[in-house]
Amino acid sequence: MKIKLYDCLINKLSKILPDYCVLCTTTSANGHGLCSECESRLLPSTDRCVRCAGEAVAGYECGRCQSHPPAFDRTVAAFNYREPATTLIHRLKFNGDLAMARTMGHLLAHHVSRHLDASVQQRPQLLIPVPLHRGKMMRRGFNQSIEFGRVVARQLDIPLSPDLVIRSRRTRTQRTLPLKERRANVVGSFKLTRPPQCQHVALIDDVMTSGATLEALAQTFKSQGVERIDCWVFARA
Ligand SMILES: [Zn+2]
Numbered sequence: 235m236k237i238k239l240y241d242c243l244i245n246k247l248s249k250i251l252p253d254y255c256v257l258c259t260t261t262s263a264n265g266h267g268l269c270s271e272c273e274s275r276l277l278p279s280t281d282r283c284v285r286c287a288g289e290a291v292a293g294y295e296c297g298r299c300q301s302h303p304p305a306f307d308r309t310v311a312a313f314n315y316r317e318p319a320t321t322l323i324h325r326l327k328f329n330g331d332l333a334m335a336r337t338m339g340h341l342l343a344h345h346v347s348r349h350l351d352a353s354v355q356q357r358p359q360l361l362i363p364v365p366l367h368r369g370k371m372m373r374r375g376f377n378q379s380i381e382f383g384r385v386v387a388r389q390l391d392i393p394l395s396p397d398l399v400i401r402s403r404r405t406r407t408q409r410t411l412p413l414k415e416r417r418a419n420v421v422g423s424f425k426l427t428r429p430p431q432c433q434h435v436a437l438i439d440d441v442m443t444s445g446a447t448l449e450a451l452a453q454t455f456k457s458q459g460v461e462r463i464d465c466w467v468f469a470r471a
């Protein structure tokens with residue numbers, strides 16, 4: 235109820251107040267916090283593997299996915315993990331600048347909607363933001379994936395479930411580990427709080443690097459009978 239009131243208030247305010255670009259602060263006209271010049275500097279993630287969004291011929295699976303298929307079935311990445319996408323993510327995550335969530339959510343929803351063609355099978359029934367461990371959540375005060383995931387959910391009219399899965403084990407920050415150790419660090423670290431009762435979910439995260447976190451989360455859902463898992467990420471490293 236509180237969230238609905240807050241969303242409603244933000245919606246109303248955004249119609250009255252001028253829309254400033256969150257990156258360069260000039261008055262912007264595009265309605266989601268970026269001027270057209272800053273938006274044109276974002277590098278769309280193209281020529282990517284349909285399954286893991288790693289480098290590949292567009293529309294096909296990369297060699298790695300063909301030889302070792304991940305637990306998730308599709309990945310949609312909006313942008314390459316380069317400037318200015320990195321600034322948006324860092325300001326949300328490390329500076330707690332929640333205005334970035336609105337911009338990131340709008341951009342990701344817009345990007346994903348181009349992949350969600352008319353067929354109903356493409357639409358997940360539930361959006362799952364990648365959870366933080368309770369200790370990290372308390373230190374940071376928010377989960378960035380919930381913050382911009384909420385905007386994606388509203389834009390695409392798909393429910394967001396921020397409490398269906400928890401991080402049951404504290405893990406080391408993936409960023410600090412060599413790629414080889416990332417998988418072992420997160421495997422088995424997620425736990426569902428109740429049966430998922432759906433066949434198709436999309437996992438929401440800000441950045442996908444090795445894909446190990448999303449893989450561990452996807453395995454958790456697959457082991458509970460979820461048939462299809464997509465990953466929707468704002469940026470792909
Ligand atoms: Zn700008």
Ligand SMILES: [Zn+2]
Pocket residue numbers: 283284285286287288290295296297298299300
């Ligand atoms: Zn791949």
